[in-house]
Amino acid sequence: EPEVTQTPSHQVTQMGQEVILRCVPISNHLYFYWYRQILGQKVEFLVSFYNNEISEKSEIFDDQFSVERPDGSNFTLKIRSTKLEDSAMYFCASWSVRDRGRGYTFGSGTRLTVV
Amino acid sequence: SQQGEEDPQALSIQEGENATMNCSYKTSINNLQWYRQNSGRGLVHLILIRSNEREKHSGRLRVTLDTSKKSSSLLITASRAADTASYFCATVGSTLGRLYFGRGTQLTVWP
Structure with a gap:
């Protein structure tokens, strides 16, 4: 089963620093998403991306x-x-129109800790 | 807000029993999806039900959707200890739109 891969799995950074979270979507997918989940809270949408541009953002x-x-x-x-x-x-997620009728495929996530 | 809300927040059952989780939402939807999350892990898609569907099955999972009541239920039959996880419903307003997640139901299945 194809997977969405995210790296790193855990990153600790100092406040004020820049971080880059990486995702490798499923190869034939064209729609990409980022979501986040603060501990104990809902999963929240951040942004969707298609055709090399942002299609929606929160x-x-x-x-x-x-x-x-x-x-x-x-x-x-x-x-x-x-x-x-x-x-x-x-969390990164990806989707393809060929997956119509199926949900998005999510990666395992990157846990970001800012200290 | 379109967000789904699950009920109950926590459910504890014995192996072999059925588990039922409910989800309510507020606005019209294109589809509703259920996801599972093991502790500290990613979200795994379980099942999608479209707004014009009323019931859907996948293995031990049965999902119903009542658009008049803006509610859905997820039934897991003959539960196993391995089903222990958090279960989230997520609504989608348009085909490619964002997912609106609820807070989830934490299911614990005791062996």
């Missing part, structure tokens, strides 16, 4: 966040200047 996805598809396989989420409240599990 109010959480402010100027300190950015996404990029630097090559044909990776999809990254950058947080420019991390805050304590950015500590969360970050």
Whole structure:
């Protein structure tokens, strides 16, 4: 079964530092997403990406966040200047129209801890 | 808000029993999805039900959808200890739209 791969699995960073979370979506998928889950809270949508541009973003996805598809396989989420409240599990997901009738495929997540 | 909300927040049962989790939402949807999350792990898609469907089965899973009541239920039959996880419903307003997750039901199945 194809998988979405996320690296690293756990990252600890100092407040104010920049972090890049990496995702390798399923190879024939064209729709990509980032979600986050603060400990004990709901999974929240951050951003969706299609055709090399953001198609939708939430109010959480402010100027300190950015996404990029630097090559044909990776999809990254950058947080420019991390805050304590950015500590969360970050999930990448991908989807294809061929999966119509099926849900998104999520990666195992990156646990980001800001200290 | 479109967000789904699960009920109960926690459910504890014995192996072999059935587990039923409910989800309510507020606005019209394109589809509703159920996901499972083992502690500290990623989300695994279980089943998707479209707004024009009323019931769907997949193995030991049975999902119902009542759009008039804006509610869905997930039934896991003959539960196993390995079913212990958090279960989330997520609603989608349009085909490619964002998922709106509920807080989840923590299911514990005792051997």
